[in-house]
Amino acid sequence: MDPMYAEERQAAIAALINESGRVSVAKIAESFSVTPETVRRDLDVLEHAGIVRRVHGGALPAGALSHLEAGVAEREGLHADGKERIARAALAYLPAPGGSLAIDGGTTTGRLTHLIHHETYTVVTNSIPALGRLASSHTLTLHVVGGRVRPETSAIVGGQAITEIEALRFDVAFMGTNGISASHGLSTPDLDEAAIKRALMASATTRIALADSSKFGSEFLHRFGRLADLDVIITDAEPPGDIRAELQQLDIEVVIA
Numbered sequence: 001m002d003p004m005y006a007e008e009r010q011a012a013i014a015a016l017i018n019e020s021g022r023v024s025v026a027k028i029a030e031s032f033s034v035t036p037e038t039v040r041r042d043l044d045v046l047e048h049a050g051i052v053r054r055v056h057g058g059a060l061p062a063g064a065l066s067h068l069e070a071g072v073a074e075r076e077g078l079h080a081d082g083k084e085r086i087a088r089a090a091l092a093y094l095p096a097p098g099g100s101l102a103i104d105g106g107t108t109t110g111r112l113t114h115l116i117h118h119e120t121y122t123v124v125t126n127s128i129p130a131l132g133r134l135a136s137s138h139t140l141t142l143h144v145v146g147g148r149v150r151p152e153t154s155a156i157v158g159g160q161a162i163t164e165i166e167a168l169r170f171d172v173a174f175m176g177t178n179g180i181s182a183s184h185g186l187s188t189p190d191l192d193e194a195a196i197k198r199a200l201m202a203s204a205t206t207r208i209a210l211a212d213s214s215k216f217g218s219e220f221l222h223r224f225g226r227l228a229d230l231d232v233i234i235t236d237a238e239p240p241g242d243i244r245a246e247l248q249q250l251d252i253e254v255v256i257a
Contacts, residue, residue: 004032010042014051017059024058053218082212082236085257087111089234093208095121095171102165102200103130105155105193106176108210116140124170126156126196143168150192157192165199173204175225177211179218180239182246185227187220194222206231213237227252 004012009032016031017023028039043059046052052059090112095101097120103109105127113133116123122141123134131144147161175197179187186209188194201207207230216239227246233239234255239247247254 006042006045009034010045013039013042014046017046017052018061022055022058022060027058082257083108083111085236086210086212086234087115089255089257090174090208090210091115093172093174093206093232093234094119097121099172100124100170102170102173102204103127104173104175104197104200105130105153106210108212109174109176112174112210122170124165124168126161126165126200128154128156148192150190152190153193155193155196157190157196161196162199165196165203168203170204172206172208173200175201175207175209175230177209177215177224179220180209180211180215180227180233180243181217181219182227182242184219185223186225186229187218187223189220189222191222194224197224201225201229208232208234210234213239216240216243 012032013028016028025036025039025043029036032039043052043054047054047059050062053062086108094116100122102124103113110127110129110133113130117134117137118139120139122143124143124145125131125134126145126147128149131142134140134142145156145161145164147156147158149155150157175186177186177197178189181187186197188197201224209230209232211233213236227243228250230252232253232255233247234257236257238244238256239254244254
């Protein structure tokens with residue numbers, strides 16, 4: 001039997017998270033002798049109140065600057081329905097047949113690669129998963145930049161990749177991001193990933209962020225672009241008020257898939 005009222009338990013959980021940083025659902029369940037399902041409900045309440053921020057398997061203090069990065073396999077199944085809707089909405093922003101586009105590393109941008117096998121585009125990518133999905137296409141012209149493969153994201157990074165990208169000009173870049181905020185812009189935990197993302201955006205005529213709504217309000221260590229650097233954001237839910245106001249002021253198109 002739960003020895004605490006829900007409100008008392010939630011207050012104690014919030015205190016634990018604020019003291020410890022990231023705390024797992026399993027740890028909270030053990031600490032308060034409740035089921036993981038009860039913990040998830042409590043975290044939902046606390047997140048709705050703006051006290052904590054849910055992450056895969058646990059929670060962080062709401063105001064914490066994020067440094068933790070999940071791997072590709074861990075992120076692939078998160079918000080899958082929203083990512084699929086975003087990718088399908090992105091099809092409307094492909095260039096004319098014969099045009100060129102860049103596909104950044106990431107699981108949301110990766111969904112787009114499932115949908116363009118039979119198109120006639122030149123595709124530039126730094127994503128190993130994208131390479132695996134698109135390499136067998138007989139209609140696409142595929143360019144993969146060279147460099148070091150970062151295992152956390154299966155993305156190619158480094159000076160060689162940046163040099164190759166800087167020598168190109170493509171019609172559209174479909175960008176992934178770990179975080180989107182009004183004050184910090186577009187951000188990612190890794191310096192090398194930030195550099196390659198910055199290069200992709202600089203070489204594109206049109207820059208489109210594909211990001212599910214869990215990215216809103218998150219800030220990671222390395223900024224690779226301001227909101228003003230984007231032309232379009234495609235997401236799965238309305239952005240929060242401060243971000244929505246900034247996007248409106250900048251006249252950036254927001255597509256809710």
